[in-house]
Amino acid sequence: MHFMQVLVTGGSGRAGQHVVRELVAAGHAVVNIDLVRNVELPGAFCRVDLTNIGEVYDAFFQFRPQGVCHLAANPSPEGQARVDVFDNNVRSTYNVLQAAGDLGVQRVIxxxxxxxxxxxxxxAVPTQIPFTESERLPSPNAYALSKYLSEVIAESLALRYPSTAFVGLRINNVIPPDRYDILQARRDDPSTGKANFWSYIDARDVGSAYRAALEGASTGHEVFLIAAANTSADRPLRELMAEYYNGYDAFAPDHDDFASAFKCEKMERFFGWKPTYSWRQQG
Known part of the structure; x- marks a missing residue:
């Protein structure tokens, strides 16, 4: 493995800070690109408005990264104008990925x-649990649509820039290490966890997933599911799906009662990554 100059966009955020820490600990030279600095983080910082393409290109020219980890986004699909969520996420992703391709960045995660x-x-429910990256339905949700279009942008730019590898991580509901109480609340009221089939991911596992994808080998554009290995629930997933999704019972015969609905084997196959953290360990 060779050490890289890496830009991490949104490095001050809930997941981004763990990506920064993971990469710095691994020996990479990291620059956190964000609107607000997290003074507790290691590495350099540069304030950049990613919706301003001039600022984006200036940062790329200044730091000349070999790798980019793009996490900056409007993280909330609720409580604000849909057009703001959509516009921010699509515009910033296009700017970052386009600049990466133009400047010959090796890997973009x-x-x-x-x-x-x-x-x-x-x-909406999957055809079967667990489901893989091939599972896809249209969604009118502004956040969901913005993230899907991020994948379309990456797929398209990969054709234009074959020397740049693009990797999309379909990140699950991120739980910081000190906020496992969020999952306890979902166990107390299972209806609050049904939207994503009682799945989650520890923020530290997001960090290790980014590192694995950054240091790994792939070409073109690939998309990966990443989630904790188990659900956030203390009841069998089959039981919860039947209760909250009109008798749903389309499970693979060998599916464990408490295993995640998200099948992350592709991530392990490509990059050797598996989730490490679980709320059950915290208890």
């Missing part, structure tokens, strides 16, 4: 979302 599957809205 960007944050897609579990919502890009289209499953996590309006009661």
């Amino acid at each position: 960007y944050a897609s979302s579990e919502m890009a599957t289209g499953l996590l809205s309006d009661g």
Whole structure:
């Protein structure tokens, strides 16, 4: 493995800070690109408005990265104007990925979302549990649509820039290490966890997933699901799906009662990554 100059966009955020720490600990030279600095983080910082393409190109020219980890986004699909969510996420992703291609960045790891599957809205269910990256339904949700279009942008730019590898991580509901109480609340009221089939991922596993994808080998554009190995629930997933999704019972015969609905084997196959953290360990 060779050490890289890496830009991490959104490095001050809930997941981004763990990507920064993971990469710095591995020996990479990291620059956090964000609007607000997290003074507790190691590495350099540069304030950049990613919706301003001039600022984006200036940062790329200044730091000349070999790798980019793009996490910056409007993280909330609720409570604000849909057009703001959509415009911010699509514009910033296009700017970052386009600049990376133009400047010959070797690897770009960007944050897609579990919502890009289209499953996590309006009661949609997968054809089978667990499901893989091929599972996809249209969604009118502004956040889900913005993340799906991020994948379309990456797929398209990969054709234009064959020397740049684009990797999309469909990140599950991110739980910081000190906020496992969020999952306890979902166990107390299972209806609050049904939107993403009671799945989650520890923020530290997001960090290790980014590192694995950055240091790994792939070409073109690939998309990967990443989630904790188990659900956030203390009841069998089959039981919960039947209760909250009109008797749903399309499970693979060998599916464990408490295993995630998200099948992350592709990530392990390509990059050797598996999730490490679980709420059960915290208890």
